[in-house]
Amino acid sequence: MTGSPLIEVEDLRIDLNHGSSRVAAVEGVSFRIDRGETFGLVGESGCGKSITALALIGLLRPPLSISGGTIRFDGREIQSLSAARQRALRGNRIAMIFQEPMTALNPVSPVGRQIAEMFVLHKGKSWREADQLAVEALASVRVPAPERRVKDYPHQLSGGMRQRVMIAIALACGPDLLIADEPTTALDVTVQAEIIELMRNLCAERGTAVLMISHDLGLVANVCRRVAVMYAGRIVEERGSADIFRAPSHPYTQGLVNSLPRLGSRAALGRTRLTEIAGVVPAITDFPAGCRFNPRCAHATEICRTAAPETTWLGAGGLVRCHHHA
Amino acid sequence: MKLRANLIIGGALFALAIVVGLLAPWLAHTDPVLDANLMNAEEAPSWTWWFGTDAQGRDIYSRVVYGARISLTVGIVSQLINSVIGVGLGLSAGYWGGWWDDFVNGLTNLMLAIPSLIFALAIMAVLGPGLTSLLIALGLTNWSFTCRLARASALSLRSQGYVQAARVLGYGDLRIMITQLLPNMLGPIIVIGTLGMGSAVLSEAALSFLGLGVRPPFPSWGSMLSEAREQITTAPWLSVFPGLAIFLTVLGLNLLGDGLRDILDPQSRSRRI
Amino acid sequence: MHEPQNMPGEDRAGKGRPGDDVILSVEDLAVHFPVGGSLLGRGRRLLRAVDGVDLELKRGECLGLVGESGSGKSTVALSLLGLLTPTRGRIVLDGQVVTSGPSGDRKALARIVQMVFQDPYASLNPRQTVRRTLEDPLRVHGVTAASEIEDRVATMLRHVGLRPEQSGRYPHEFSGGQRQRIGIARALILNPKIVICDEPVSALDVSIRAQIINLLLELKETLGLSYIMISHDLGVVEHMSDRVAVMYLGRIVEAGHWREIFERPAHPYTQTLIAAIPDPLRRAPLATTGGDLPNPLNPPSGCAFSPRCRYAEAVCRREPGPSLETRADGHAVRCWRADEIAGQAERGLALTEGGHL
Numbered sequence: 034m035t036g037s038p039l040i041e042v043e044d045l046r047i048d049l050n051h052g053s054s055r056v057a058a059v060e061g062v063s064f065r066i067d068r069g070e071t072f073g074l075v076g077e078s079g080c081g082k083s084i085t086a087l088a089l090i091g092l093l094r095p096p097l098s099i100s101g102g103t104i105r106f107d108g109r110e111i112q113s114l115s116a117a118r119q120r121a122l123r124g125n126r127i128a129m130i131f132q133e134p135m136t137a138l139n140p141v142s143p144v145g146r147q148i149a150e151m152f153v154l155h156k157g158k159s160w161r162e163a164d165q166l167a168v169e170a171l172a173s174v175r176v177p178a179p180e181r182r183v184k185d186y187p188h189q190l191s192g193g194m195r196q197r198v199m200i201a202i203a204l205a206c207g208p209d210l211l212i213a214d215e216p217t218t219a220l221d222v223t224v225q226a227e228i229i230e231l232m233r234n235l236c237a238e239r240g241t242a243v244l245m246i247s248h249d250l251g252l253v254a255n256v257c258r259r260v261a262v263m264y265a266g267r268i269v270e271e272r273g274s275a276d277i278f279r280a281p282s283h284p285y286t287q288g289l290v291n292s293l294p295r296l297g298s299r300a301a302l303g304r305t306r307l308t309e310i311a312g313v314v315p316a317i318t319d320f321p322a323g324c325r326f327n328p329r330c331a332h333a334t335e336i337c338r339t340a341a342p343e344t345t346w347l348g349a350g351g352l353v354r355c356h357h358h359a
Numbered sequence: 360m361k362l363r364a365n366l367i368i369g370g371a372l373f374a375l376a377i378v379v380g381l382l383a384p385w386l387a388h389t390d391p392v393l394d395a396n397l398m399n400a401e402e403a404p405s406w407t408w409w410f411g412t413d414a415q416g417r418d419i420y421s422r423v424v425y426g427a428r429i430s431l432t433v434g435i436v437s438q439l440i441n442s443v444i445g446v447g448l449g450l451s452a453g454y455w456g457g458w459w460d461d462f463v464n465g466l467t468n469l470m471l472a473i474p475s476l477i478f479a480l481a482i483m484a485v486l487g488p489g490l491t492s493l494l495i496a497l498g499l500t501n502w503s504f505t506c507r508l509a510r511a512s513a514l515s516l517r518s519q520g521y522v523q524a525a526r527v528l529g530y531g532d533l534r535i536m537i538t539q540l541l542p543n544m545l546g547p548i549i550v551i552g553t554l555g556m557g558s559a560v561l562s563e564a565a566l567s568f569l570g571l572g573v574r575p576p577f578p579s580w581g582s583m584l585s586e587a588r589e590q591i592t593t594a595p596w597l598s599v600f601p602g603l604a605i606f607l608t609v610l611g612l613n614l615l616g617d618g619l620r621d622i623l624d625p626q627s628r629s630r631r632i
Numbered sequence: 633m634h635e636p637q638n639m640p641g642e643d644r645a646g647k648g649r650p651g652d653d654v655i656l657s658v659e660d661l662a663v664h665f666p667v668g669g670s671l672l673g674r675g676r677r678l679l680r681a682v683d684g685v686d687l688e689l690k691r692g693e694c695l696g697l698v699g700e701s702g703s704g705k706s707t708v709a710l711s712l713l714g715l716l717t718p719t720r721g722r723i724v725l726d727g728q729v730v731t732s733g734p735s736g737d738r739k740a741l742a743r744i745v746q747m748v749f750q751d752p753y754a755s756l757n758p759r760q761t762v763r764r765t766l767e768d769p770l771r772v773h774g775v776t777a778a779s780e781i782e783d784r785v786a787t788m789l790r791h792v793g794l795r796p797e798q799s800g801r802y803p804h805e806f807s808g809g810q811r812q813r814i815g816i817a818r819a820l821i822l823n824p825k826i827v828i829c830d831e832p833v834s835a836l837d838v839s840i841r842a843q844i845i846n847l848l849l850e851l852k853e854t855l856g857l858s859y860i861m862i863s864h865d866l867g868v869v870e871h872m873s874d875r876v877a878v879m880y881l882g883r884i885v886e887a888g889h890w891r892e893i894f895e896r897p898a899h900p901y902t903q904t905l906i907a908a909i910p911d912p913l914r915r916a917p918l919a920t921t922g923g924d925l926p927n928p929l930n931p932p933s934g935c936a937f938s939p940r941c942r943y944a945e946a947v948c949r950r951e952p953g954p955s956l957e958t959r960a961d962g963h964a965v966r967c968w969r970a971d972e973i974a975g976q977a978e979r980g981l982a983l984t985e986g987g988h989l
Contacts, residue, residue, distance in 0.1 A: 077837040191925070221700035221925065222864060223940075226908035226918035233917070248838050255910035255918070278912045285839075292842035294871030296909055300895055304871065306849075307842035313807035314837050329839075520755025524818060527713050528769040529742030538768065542759040 037108055038065040039209055039242050040089065046101035047084055047093065049317055058097065058317050059085055059266045068209065069240040071233075073253035073274065075289075076263035077314050082246045085263075086212050089244070090127050091119040107209070125155040128203035132215035134195035138187040144198045145171070145183025151205035170201040174231060193224035197231065204235060211236060214246045229256060250289050254278050259350075262286050265315055265325035267341075272351040282353040285310070285326045324356065332357045366618025372611025376604075380427035387421035392576045401594050411596035413586070422578040423600050429579035430608065433493055434560040440498025441559075442552045445505025450536055450544070452506075453513025463506065470503040476562060483571040493572055497559050505551050512544035546623030550616050557612035564605050580605050655858050656689040656712070656745075656826055661721035663707050667929060677929050681707040683882040685721075686956070689826065694852065694859040696873030696890065698866065698905070702928050703879040705862050709828045712860070714741045726825055743773065746824040748848075750831040752811035756803040762789075762814055763799040766821050773822060784821065791854070792817045793847060809840035816847065820855065828860045833868060845872065866909055870894050878902045881928055881936040884956060888963035898965040898974055900941045935968065943973050 047059040059081035066072045074082045087093050089104060091111060104111045106127065111119065123129075131137045139147055148170050149163035158166065164183070171179035174197040187195055196216060203211055213232065217225035233256060236243050247253050253260055254274040261271040262283065270283040281287045288310035312329035315321060321328050327337040334357070342354045379386060388409075399416035402408045410419035452463035470478070479496040486492035516522060517540065525535045560580075566572040567581030568588075575582055580601040587597035663682040682704040689695050699705045710716040712723060714730065714737075723731045725744050730737075749755035756765060766785045775781055786796035792813040803811055812832065819827055829848060833841040849872060852859055863869050869876060870890060877887040878899065886899040897903045907919030921940040926932055932939050938948040947968050948954075958964040967973070 077839060193925075222866075222908045223700060223904055223921050224925070226910075227920050229910070230918055230920050249910075250838070251912040252910045254912035255916075275913065289838060292839065294845070294867040295912075296867050296870055296894065296906065298867075299870050300891060307846050307871070309842045309846060310839040313809060314839065520749040520751055521757040523715070524747070524749060524755055524815075525757075526715055526738065527742060527745075527747050528772065528818070528822065529739035530768075530772055534772070538760075539757055543757070 039068045039070075039107060040244075041065040041105045042085075042089070042102070043105075044102035045085065045088065045099070045104065047081065047088055048098055048100040050096040050098065051318070055100070056318055056320070057100075057266060059088075062102070062263075062266075062268055064261055064268065064271065066210065066242050066244060069237075069242055070259070071236070071243040071245065071257040073257035073260040074244065074246045074263060075248065075250050075253050075260055077248055079265075079314060079317055080263040081266040082263050083214055086129070086214055086244065086246055089210075090123055090129055090212060092123075121155070124151060124208075125206045126208050127210045127212065128206070128208040129212040129214065130196070130199045130203050130216050132218050134192070134199040135187060137199060138195060140187055143184050143186055144190070145185075148183075148198070148202050148205055151202055155206045166205075167201075170205050171198070173204075173235065174198070174201045176201075191224075192220055193227060196220065196224075196228050200228070200232060200235070204239070204241065207239060208241060210242045210244060212244045212246070215248070216245070217252070218247070218249075225252075232256075250278075250286075251293075251295070262289070265320045266317070267325060267354065269326065269355065270351075270353045272347070272353075273349055276349070276351060280359070282347060282351075282358045283326075283355050284330045284332055284357075284359075287359070288329075324354075326355075363618050363621060365614040366622065369611045369614025369616070369618055372607055373615050376427055376431060376608045376611065379424055380431050383424045383428055387418075387424045389418045389421045391417065391422040391425040391578050401590070403594075404596050410600040411594065413594070413597055414590065419583075419596060419600055422583060423580070423604050426578040426580045426583060426601060426604065427608075429490065429573050429577065430560050430563055430581070430605070433490070433497060433563040433579070434556040434608075434612075437494050437497035437501070437559045437563075438552055438556040440494070441500075441502040441555055442505055442548065444499070445502035446509045446541070446548060448502070449506035449509025449511075450513045450540060453510040454517050454532070454536055454540060460510075463510070467503045467506050467510075470500070475500040475503075476565060479562060479566060480569070480571065483566060488571050488574050490573055493563060493566060496566070497562050501555055501559065501562075505548060505555070508547055508551055509544060512547065513540055516540050516543055547620070550620040550623060553612055553616035553619060557609040557616070560605060560609055560612070653690050654688055655691045655726055656687070656860075657722075657724045658685060658687040658708070658712070659722045659724075661685045661687075661708065661711060661723065662719045663704075663711055663716055664719045679929055680882050680931070681928070682711070682718075685879075685882075685884055687877060687884075689858050689860060691825075691858055692852075692856060693874045694861055694872050696869035696876040697860055697862045697879065698864065698869055698876060699879035700864060700905075700925060702881065702925055704882040705879050706830065707882075708879075709747065709830055709860065709862060712826075712828060713745055713747055714738050739773065742769075742824075743822050744824055745826045745828065746819040746822065747828045747830060748812075748816050748819045748832045751835045752808050752815055753803075753835070755815050756811055756818075758803055761800055761802055762794075762806075762817075765814065765818055766799070769818065769821050788817045788821050791820070791851060793843075807840075808836050809843055812836060812840075812844050813847065816844075816851070820851065820857075823855075824857075826858045826860065828862065830862045831864070832861075834863065834865060841868075848872070866894075866906060878905070881926070881931055883936065883966065884964070885937065885966045886964065887956075888961075892961070892963045896963075896974075898963065898970045899937075899967050900943050900973060901937045904940075935966075943969055943976075945969070 043063050045059060045062040046057055048055040049058045062085055074085065076082045084093065084097055088099055093099060099112060145164060145167045148167035149160065152158040152163035152166050153160060167183055168179045171182055176182050176194060176197050190198065217228050220228060245253055245257055254277060257274050259271065260274045260277050261268045264285050270286045277286060278290055281290045291308040292310055294307060310329055323339045324337040324342050327333040330337065336356050342356045344352050344354055345358055346352050396416040399412050400414050402412040404411040408418055410423060412418055448463045452460040478500045482496035482499065483492055486495060522535060522539050525539050563572055563579060564581030564584060567579050568585040570585060572581050573579040583601040584598055590597050661682055662684055665679045665681055666676045667679045668676060685708055697705045707716065711718050718731055721731065722729060730741055763785060766788060767781050770781050770784060785799060789796045789799060794810065794813055806814065832848065833844050836844060845868060851857060861869060861872050873890045875888065876890050876893040877884050878901065880901050886893065886902045893902060897906055904919050904921050910918055926939060933951050934949040935953045938944040954966050954968045956964050956966040
């Protein structure tokens, strides 16, 4: 891909400061997202996917802090910007939606006001204009009867409607990048489908790039063009989303793909015993040495226990970090 | 790991008060009641009379030491009664809900609406002065905060999976309350109890000061203050030392309560990340 | 590799004999809750959480109960466990009618039905060791001999893949997956016949789920259990269930053999549910229904799914709504237009054939 990427993360390290000791919660993470591209970050709880996203938007708070690497947004390094410039970037050019919209919305303010605020804050509109734009924004996320809904408070809306409002707020200023952190995990399947389709269509129409964060590899592969799988603070594999499911290269990705019963597989193959990934997900404070997946990996050898694997480039811009990759 | 100064200082002060009360017969120089000698009346503090003497020539130091017994007994026992009543009512109300909850709620609001000291005064007026009536009066009037806390905890705990599981396993309600709910709400209850002990010590002092507490000549810190009030300008040591004892004990209990809150509050404990 | 290690019990369901083979039957179960209103009950509305549900569970069978939030699947479970008093209906468990009262005999019930909970963090008492968690139920149910208690606890821990030496530990010393194993051990310690699994893996890390699913299926065979598997994860339900019932707003809209439900879903809601699952191999749009779940306090008239159904016609919005019609093959559907839709779907399938696999 040519042209400068929208966002480029290089060798990012995020430390968890534990009194006097510090441990790396995220280490050596690099990826780039082009304009209008959809990129997925997949992993289990504690793998560092969410704090990576918070670092991108400049919202890391102690005890977490960036201790290495660079994040460039549209060619400029985010860390070197003043707090005020970072704030201007947030909401305006980078927006974020969260898993639980109820906690991300202000409970004592009508949702229309919360959308209008974005136009006032970032686009310098008057409240009168902004209120009108808020109705349009709600209509664009397909909330029925938007001129009445703007007066509703968050608790009066269903979970799906609240997530629509979050999307309306996030997309209000026409950001270049939308970060979606588990946007549908709290929702039912049919509502998830609605929200995903809405996000997909709106972002495609407006050319907004999407960074989607989820534990659900199937969902991310369906939504995103490229997917990076994180395990214990590192990216272990990054591939085009079709490739990662058809021919996963890292043993952890293979485990994820093969360990879950997929709709239709029983009808096709009969009920087979699911392939288990042994062991437990390590806590941030005791990530193993060498390859961090080695205690759970069936293929682990001596080198896996001592040396962190280097990046191996696969075809079509894919990469894997494993001493014995497939 | 931060040193918990309030826990240590508070614990030390409270422990000191308890030790003094327990060892009173050995620590006291004279008998607090019988060793009256008008020859030594109203002596200022000195090497012989550490805290001075009162109008009857009794050793204030010995009376303060013995007074610890009564003040602490009242503080501990009455607060225990309060805790048992508060937990019993609050826990059952939160767990069962329904009319029982409405009733307990009404009762708690009633208790909160009447100043507890006034209520205790009324009970004392009926029962007459004395240690037992003091314990009853203070034990029956200060449970509303414990009750509120226990009810709120029970309400939030009863929907926890393990409480549901216990019901599914066929446990009786009493067993569920005692084995599943109580151990998980004990932390804050202990904190409130410790703070409550401090206020019970103060209430004892107040009631005794008003002449409704322990009957003279037996010393409690409150009754000593009460007797000392007329000589506050001529013999200030009569009120200073029992007052200091009350102050230090209540301070100790409050610090201890705060310290326990820091330790027992699950929010402040390090959690798995 | 087309018939690899098929588990025993596969495809045994469906040909079960009626009668004594049925371990649980539910007839016309309804649970209504009064909601809101003043102290005197004025303005109070009725939430029909479950409204006329019939279910049957055969010995050794796993029945999948599928539905979204508000569908009433958890309310059904609570009624079966005796934690809720049904408004009407009959529950027969292992030959005994148990719909007498809320806690009529919860203790006797406990020895027949047990439950595995969703959240392994909230479902274990943090102040009790594993041993205590497993011993107490035995004591409550009259097992007094110390040696027997110890034996049963140790055996159960081995069954769920934990070591008896670990029994002195507290829940926080275990990982999520291990905690769920403890939860399963607790559910099985009284030797129940039926286990209700309420989203048993959805709170676990993805890489741990397979362990627990495999364990549940193994235990079902070795201990001869019957399961009611409540889940919104259709992949898990398809993998584990022999029969599946789909619930929508307090009613069953479709029920049948798992293969029927997943390969030939007849109700538009079931079709939507299946089509809403993202297919990782195709970046295709997900099926949408145009709208969120309706408010259960104010359900749509006629067929409850009609406002979201793309096949809905005038007849679908009229009262009374469709009833659950059972076909000859045991496949039951609650839809006026099921036959027409099936015809359309087959034609549609024929058109897209080839592009699919």
